[in-house]
Amino acid sequence: MSCWNPKVEMMPGDELRGLQLKLLKSLVYRLYSFSPFYRERMDAAHVSPDDIKTLDDVEKLPFMVKGDLRDIPMERLFTASNRELVRYHASSGTTGKPTIVGYTKHDVDNWSESIARGLMSCGITQDDTVQVAYTYGLFTGGLGLHYGAERLGATVVPSSTGNSERQLDLIKTLNVKAIACTPSYLMHLGEVAAKMGIDIRKDTKLRIGVLGAEPWSDGMRDRIFESLGVRGINIYGTSELSGPLWCECERQNGMHVWSDLALVEIVDPKTGKKVGPGEKGELVITMLQKEALPIIRYRTGDITTMDETPCACGRTHPRIGRISGRSDDMLIIRGINVFPSQIEYVLLSMPQLGNEFQIIVERTGALDEMTVKVELKPEGFVDDMAKIEVLRDKIASKLRTTLMVNACIELVEPGSLPRFEGKAKRVIDNRRL
Amino acid sequence: MADDLDRYKIKQLSIFSENRPGRLMDFSKAMGEENINILAFSIAEGAGYGVIRAFVSDPEKALRRLQEHGFVVRYTDVIAIHMADKPGGLYDLTKVLKEAGINIEYAYAYRNEPGAILVIRVEDIERAISTIKASGAKLLDASSFK
Numbered sequence: 357m358s359c360w361n362p363k364v365e366m367m368p369g370d371e372l373r374g375l376q377l378k379l380l381k382s383l384v385y386r387l388y389s390f391s392p393f394y395r396e397r398m399d400a401a402h403v404s405p406d407d408i409k410t411l412d413d414v415e416k417l418p419f420m421v422k423g424d425l426r427d428i429p430m431e432r433l434f435t436a437s438n439r440e441l442v443r444y445h446a447s448s449g450t451t452g453k454p455t456i457v458g459y460t461k462h463d464v465d466n467w468s469e470s471i472a473r474g475l476m477s478c479g480i481t482q483d484d485t486v487q488v489a490y491t492y493g494l495f496t497g498g499l500g501l502h503y504g505a506e507r508l509g510a511t512v513v514p515s516s517t518g519n520s521e522r523q524l525d526l527i528k529t530l531n532v533k534a535i536a537c538t539p540s541y542l543m544h545l546g547e548v549a550a551k552m553g554i555d556i557r558k559d560t561k562l563r564i565g566v567l568g569a570e571p572w573s574d575g576m577r578d579r580i581f582e583s584l585g586v587r588g589i590n591i592y593g594t595s596e597l598s599g600p601l602w603c604e605c606e607r608q609n610g611m612h613v614w615s616d617l618a619l620v621e622i623v624d625p626k627t628g629k630k631v632g633p634g635e636k637g638e639l640v641i642t643m644l645q646k647e648a649l650p651i652i653r654y655r656t657g658d659i660t661t662m663d664e665t666p667c668a669c670g671r672t673h674p675r676i677g678r679i680s681g682r683s684d685d686m687l688i689i690r691g692i693n694v695f696p697s698q699i700e701y702v703l704l705s706m707p708q709l710g711n712e713f714q715i716i717v718e719r720t721g722a723l724d725e726m727t728v729k730v731e732l733k734p735e736g737f738v739d740d741m742a743k744i745e746v747l748r749d750k751i752a753s754k755l756r757t758t759l760m761v762n763a764c765i766e767l768v769e770p771g772s773l774p775r776f777e778g779k780a781k782r783v784i785d786n787r788r789l
Numbered sequence: 790m791a792d793d794l795d796r797y798k799i800k801q802l803s804i805f806s807e808n809r810p811g812r813l814m815d816f817s818k819a820m821g822e823e824n825i826n827i828l829a830f831s832i833a834e835g836a837g838y839g840v841i842r843a844f845v846s847d848p849e850k851a852l853r854r855l856q857e858h859g860f861v862v863r864y865t866d867v868i869a870i871h872m873a874d875k876p877g878g879l880y881d882l883t884k885v886l887k888e889a890g891i892n893i894e895y896a897y898a899y900r901n902e903p904g905a906i907l908v909i910r911v912e913d914i915e916r917a918i919s920t921i922k923a924s925g926a927k928l929l930d931a932s933s934f935k
Binding site for chain 2: 741
């Protein structure tokens with residue numbers, strides 16, 4: 357198995373942790389000395405750079421949250437001058453005012469390095485062509501993957517989003533092996549291909565999908581493989597940290613988090629305390645080498661697990677699991693936490709149902725009512741209404757078992773729910789609280 | 790013998806439809822554009838959806854066109870039986886089926902001078918056909934709708 361940077365990717369665990377500690381110490385010293393923002397934060401938390409003696413001491417440092425990036429003036433957060441900055445990106449603003457992130461040349465280099473390692477780990481090489489069908493522009497997906505793939509030496513097709521027929525023509529003509537896009541967009545491309553009479557398996561060389569920017573499940577991964585023959589590789593990142601950063605290797609048992617670039621903690625979202633090995637919690641990240649907008653203990657809001665056991669691929673860096681939800685994307689229905697990804701998991705486990713769904717939440721009197729609209733596949737339709745009702749009941753009971761919440765199920769015609777080229781918007785919350 | 794029975798199996802179209810304005814219109818528009826005559830139809834209502842059942846002058850063409858329009862559609866075999874258009878006509882027919890223990894899953898009827906037609910969907914279609922034939926009632930031949 358090929359490795360982009362074997363020296364670092366295969367570095368023995370002890371040595372890697374030693375490197376991390378060295379980088380963490382120097383980061384904290386640098387920020388305490390040069391960033392008024394971090395100095396105030398650390399003083400308020402009664403912690404000084406000298407208190408960082410081991411990696412566990414990172415817990416002494418205060419958390420950073422998305423609100424900090426939104427509310428604190430850029431000039432206080434940034435530690436690079438305009439002369440040193442080479443680029444800005446901004447978050448999508450799905451959950452509020454967009455946050456702006458700046459990059460020095462070194463930041464862009466590290467970002468590209470991180471993705472280059474990941475792309476090679478999932479089977480993409482210098483000989484391959486990669487189509488980047490994430491949005492280019494302020495959104496980090498397009499340019500992030502573009503620079504990473506170029507760094508690797510792959511050939512890039514910067515198709516960006518939209519115009520699905522054109523995307524498919526490019527995939528066919530240019531022998532594209534991998535596509536980077538959202539999982540829902542890849543499914544949509546599959547539908548368009550079928551309409552155009554293109555069999556992805558037979559008529560194209562497309563075999564790898566580097567998929568992220570929205571929550572998705574193993575059920576969706578199976579479905580993508582079954583219908584298109586494309587192996588879905590999970591990729592993770594958030595605009596606050598750079599953008600897309602880590603993806604799964606060919607073993608597909610978690611996303612390798614490069615320890616020389618980031619220090620990862622999993623904490624209980626309520627208490628902020630570290631959880632036990634393998635336990636679910638909120639992903640907290642310290643970027644060890646960022647220059648323009650340093651990030652210490654950033655609470656991502658993403659719920660996941662971490663695995664530090666060795667990976668069969670030989671890489672020594674820890675892996676984070678699939679994001680099982682977001683603390684801010686979580687719906688509270690009648691007091692119970694519900695993640696849209698759990699609903700997706702249930703729906704995709706049923707072969708009669710399509711890939712698209714929508715969750716509508718209303719409040720009737722004092723009670724929350726959740727309706728799940730899901731597309732019935734043509735193969736799932738039978739001219740026997742009793743059987744359709746049995747199917748509805750089965751969906752409802754599976755959802756009840758998984759979520760502990762009742763949902764009203766509406767079966768709708770294929771193609772009738774909205775399709776998304778970027779992040780899918782699955783939830784319509786009509787509650788006025 | 791089997792061929793003989795197959796003559797009476799009518800390819801009915803069953804269409805899954807969301808419960809929203811315009812779906813029957815979309816269906817009938819598609820049929821009109823293809824110059825396909827709708828001979829009989831019914832709509833059954835479920836929770837938030839419906840099933841349109843119809844038999845038409847050219848079921849193959851209709852199915853193809855409806856699928857192209859994105860409809861979820863499939864064939865269901867039904868049979869159409871002549872009834873005397875007079876009091877007791879439906880009774881005579883349903884009595885025959887009841888006595889043979891044949892359950893009607895759904896039915897719809899239309900008047901077709903002279904007489905009336907009852908369209909039924911049953912589980913064991915071949916047994917229903919032989920029972921009805923044996924009773925002396927007349928079944929419509931699938932080819933008679935072209």
